[in-house]
Amino acid sequence: MKIPQSVYESNDVVKISKYLLGKYLYTFIDGQFTGGYIVETEAYNGIIDKASHAYGNRRTPRTETMFGTGGTAYVYLCYGIHEMFNVVTSKEGEPHAILIRAVNPTEGLEIMQQRRNMTVLKNTITSGPGSVAQALGISRKINGISLQSDTLWIEDKGLVFPESAIAAVPRVGVAYAGEDALLPYRFYVKGNPYVSKPNK
DNA sequence: GTTATGATCTCCT
DNA sequence: GGAGATCATAACG
Secondary structure (H helix, E strand, O other): OEOOHHHHOOOOHHHHHHHOOOOEEEEEEOOEEEEEEEEEEEEEEHHHOOOOOOHHHOOOOOOHHHHOOOOEEEEEEEOOOEEEEEEEEOOOOOOEEEEEEEEEEEEOHHHHHHHOOOOOOOHHHHEOHHHHHHHHOOOHHHOOOEOEOOOEEEEOOOOOOOHHHEEEEOOOOOHHHHHHHHOOOEEEEOOOOOOOOOOO
């Protein structure tokens, strides 16, 4: 039961960010199947959001993926080291995206551990956007792929968190964005051990 | 062609 | 608690 294309084409990126909590993200990459449910997301709200790469309608080869139609993957390299995975939403021409910051792994734990080069299994295996991408085998090769594909997709398995278990707080690592850095565009499941940093 | 910088993580003190 | 790693991208000359 993949999440249908129509959901991604909605223009309310904040709402979708919240909706994605508890949805299962799966990858089938290099012949390995891994996945888990999403416990932390961040919304990037188009050209009016100073924290977004597409702020001010900045259209470049890199952000081109975000300007495409919803339901595709936007993957890029940050700090020269970390790949980051985002879900593009809304219609073509509107650069909305959702950064997947943390996942609670359920499938292929050993494979993730191997990819992350960990000798001991810890909660940090999928805690934080760079870690999630590495554990799931996501790289820039996947940039622009459809979430209806059999490489990377999201499923609704009926897992829902009550409103009281979801926190909405300012985003991380976007201090340069001025007042937009204060917007409560980061959502996470309270108390989940895989949520990054301030786990409250 | 050159330069500055980042939607971060890990390890060391 | 803090710095270093490390390079694609974008803005500028």
